[in-house]
Amino acid sequence: MSDVAIRVQNLSKQYHIGGTQAGYKTLRESLVEGIQAPFRRARKLLRGQATGAAELDETIWALKDVSFEVNEGEVVGIIGRNGAGKSTLLKVLSRITEPTRGRAEVYGRVGSLLEVGTGFHQELTGRENIYLNGAILGMKKAEIERKFDEIVAFAEIEKFIDTPVKHYSSGMYVRLAFAVAAHLEPEILLVDEVLAVGDVAFQKKCLGKMGDVAKSGRTVLLVSHNMGAIDALCETTVFLEQGKVVDIGQTPVVIQQYLSSLYDIADYSLQNRVDRGGSGRAKINYIYLATSDGLPLQQVLSGQEVMIVIGYESQIPLNHPTFKLTVYNNVGQPLTQFDSSLTNALFIQLPLRGYVGCQLGKLPLSARRYRLHASLDNGVELLDHWTGAYSFTVGPGNYYGTGRNVVGLKDVCLVDQTWQLLENAPEVHWSV
Amino acid sequence: MTIGEVRENPAPAASVVRQPTFVVEPSKGWLALNLQEVWEYRELLYFLAWRDIKVRYKQTILGAAWAIIQPFFTMVIFSLFFGRLAKIPSDGIPYPIFSYAALVPWTFFANGLTQSSNSLVASANLIKKVYFPRLVVPISSILSGAVDFVLAFIVLLVMMVYFDTLPTWNIVWLPLLLLLALVTSLGVGLWFTAMNVQFRDVRYAVPFLVQAWMFATPIAYPSSLLGEPWRTLYGINPMVGVIEGFRWALLGVNTAPGPVIIISSLVSVGLLVSGAFYFRRMEKTFADVV
Structure with a gap:
């Protein structure tokens, strides 16, 4: 039971983000540079080296020496701010992009849901998109056929199944997309923030479905900003920051740490001094x-x-x-x-x-x-x-909706107000 | 869950050594083609080609007729200007059917090349979000052209009836000739689509190249204008072998293109193999750069 499903060792991924290009000094130099550059690029291209952005020095480590293990049947949450490397981690684990260093061993068939509705085509009908999207996510045709009715029922779009999806409302569209994805049955599922689709009722349904998946004994890695979902589904959680693992452990503890980190360190100590x-x-x-x-x-x-x-x-x-x-x-x-x-x-x-x-x-x-x-x-x-x-x-925010931010020098609280010139105000005689 | 060596190790001796399903690590140099995996994803290949076919003529008035209009009107124009005005010889066959028999495989090739060259960039959203063998993308984009080919080919058969041309028994070679066209367009397409990810220049270069290539291929004229050994060497352009082969198999042109086809096939396979390896080598950059 405690066999390893995913073993990640010092996984690192570097991205080139461009930016600092050495300035040309003279027109002559820039002309020479301009003429030589295509040849140099072509040479590099033929050698299979990355060019373009790679020539520039500015790089960031989207993942830096990330190591952890996930056992079979474990449901693990991954949290962190935007740009902490959560999605990159899933991309590397699902073989969409290669790591720069390190390695990961994966034991089992992987299905990844990095986006809802990948490969949906506007011109195709709901029915056709189910098959297409299913195949893209790695389902076999027979498997899709078997689950077809279930998918349609889950998405609640029975009546529109033969309508091109471009005529769908955005709600119907994401429901269908999620329904296909939710019926994927790999041994290891990598999920990136797909719970936040549709209206509240459908989100609840999605969460329920994810709960079923989690309980079915499959290994799941779940990236989410929704702490409620992470807390409900995952026993263990990984907290990433700037590509590094800050903490791994029991979900409530890690969530607490993450939430504290969103604010000042002072807040954290305040919260600890209970x-x-x-x-x-x-x-x-x-x-x-x-x-x-x-x-x-x-x-x-x-x-x-x-x-x-x-x-x-x-x-x-x-x-x-x-x-x-x-x-x-x-x-x-x-x-x-x-x-x-x-x-x-x-x-x-x-x-x-x-x-x-x-x-x-x-x-x-x-x-x-x-x-x-x-x-x-x-x-x-x-x-x-x-x-x-x-x-x-x-x-300071745009409380009054006028585009002018309330800086808050003298006010304690803010009250909606309207100002006008009163032209026909009754005359009040103040004299007694 | 364990964090590297910090937490406890799960029963080291008890567990049987298992092979990972796959290992993620940086790759270096030339990679194996891994055609086995492409085969495992054949259903995706089928669905992507099917999607392209379904979608291609949506929201057009003439629909699939475009598959015929393109080669047919080129044939009409060629017949007028090259056949009538320039009086270019056509190996003793009526010029319209002489040129159309070449335009049908040529159109298949040219569309396949154009589409496969753009295929990775056009599927950027898939490549960034889903894993599958990337070779599936250019291959499916070429396969989807097969339907257009069949439609245009039916018109060719109709024309043969009209011009009273009987096909020869050599028609059995037709599928292999078509395969040769497919391999050529895939070979060149693999090179271009991989480059296109990095350099969008390819998008502008391809239409120009296709046009130049058309004039370098005996479509409007017969290769018999060239004497030996030049005619055989002409086969270095693999489409020469395809076009000459089509005319030989269908129209019974008495110039059997044996050596030409052998040279064309060798060049074509060379393009395919080199293209496939180059593609695999560049593959790791696709999701990050596209």
Whole structure:
């Protein structure tokens, strides 16, 4: 059971990013250079050396000495910021591009989903695209035929199966594309951020399907920015930063580390210096700011739509819980409180482990630093109280939608307002 | 999950030594062609060719008729200017059918060459996102031209009936001659498509080259204009062998092109093999550069 499925040893990938080209000195030199260059390039080309960008010195290591092992049947998450090397890692492992150094051994048939709908052709019908896309992803024709009905049903496009996909709505398009991909059954599956497609209901379905895949004993490497998905699906997680492995380990620990790294180091120490209260029978594990799709935000701006995501875990059934978040400014004054019992979100019973999101329409905070205190109670007892659970900086944003950023010198909070000249205002006599 | 040597090693002695399905590591120099793998991906080859065929004439008014119009009207123009005006000899065969019998394989070759040269760049999104043997791409782009060839060939048969020309028994060689055209266009196409990834100059050079190549091939004129040994040496252009072979097999031109075809075949196979190795050598850069 614990046979290795993927063994990665010092895998490194260098990219040439161009940029610094030696400046020509004189016209004569540049002319000579211009005439010689094609010949030199042609010579290199015939020798099979990379030319063009490779001549330029500027390079980056998209992956640097990455080593890890994945056992058969393990579902491993890969997280990190944009440009951390997550996608490059999957590309190298799926043989799309070669590593510059190092090596990886892969035991088993690999299917990779780096994009939903690769190779879909606009002019072809849904039916034709299922076959084409299936073949591109490495399915055999017989296999596609066997799963055809299942794919169509999953995508919910029965009626439009013989319509060219160019007439599909974007939702139908991604549903079909994901449906084909989801029915791929290799021994090792490499998945890059394909869960974030379609509407909320379909995303849930996708997540469920991925969960099935994960439970079916297949080895999965999953890249995602969706911490909820990573947490739900992966037992182990790799955290990459600038091409290097920062940490590998238990998913909640690694996620916490990643989220902390998104903000200042100061925040991290603040989070570690926990001032916790409450019975502890249920705990808030982490808090982060996210888009309304749940993707962590590295930066928030005044007026931006923001969701505060709270990850919790409970030892007792969570009946009628109330989450409270209090926002403090940098000098410790409470500004406002978000209280789940005061708004329409009445949680009756929550799963023992999960996430709740507090969606803010338009962040009414000016550009400054803030701290959040979080608490969780169930009406019977205070389960958790976390002072300084989280801190964040709001950047100057376009709160009023005028294109002018609110820099936030004198304002504590922001309020929507309209200004006008009142021409027919009733005359008020102030004199008594 | 273990991080290199830091974490525990999973039962070293107990596990049987297994061969990895594949190993990812930097490659150096010339690579094996790995045709076995291309064969394993034959269904993808089929689906890509099928897609090209399906899509080619979508949203056109004349549709697949274009497959016929292209060689047919070239034939009409050739007949007028070269046949009527310039009075170019045609080995004793009516000039229209003389030129059309050459234009049918030529069109197959020229379209195959053009399409295969652009094939990798046109499939950039696939190459960047999915693994498969890259050779599949240019091969499928040439195969998709087979349907056009069949349509144009049917018109050729109709013309033969009209001009009262009976094919000879040599017609059995036709598939091999067609294969020769295919191998030539694939051989040159492999060179060009691999270069095209790096240098888009190829895209501009190919139409020009195809045009020049057409005049260097006995389509509008017979190769019998040349005396020996030049006519045999002419076979260094592999399309000379194909065209002369087509006329010999279908129209019964009495100049059997034996030695010419042998030279053409050798050159053609040489192009294919060298092209395939060059392609494989450049393959590692495709996904990063395209």
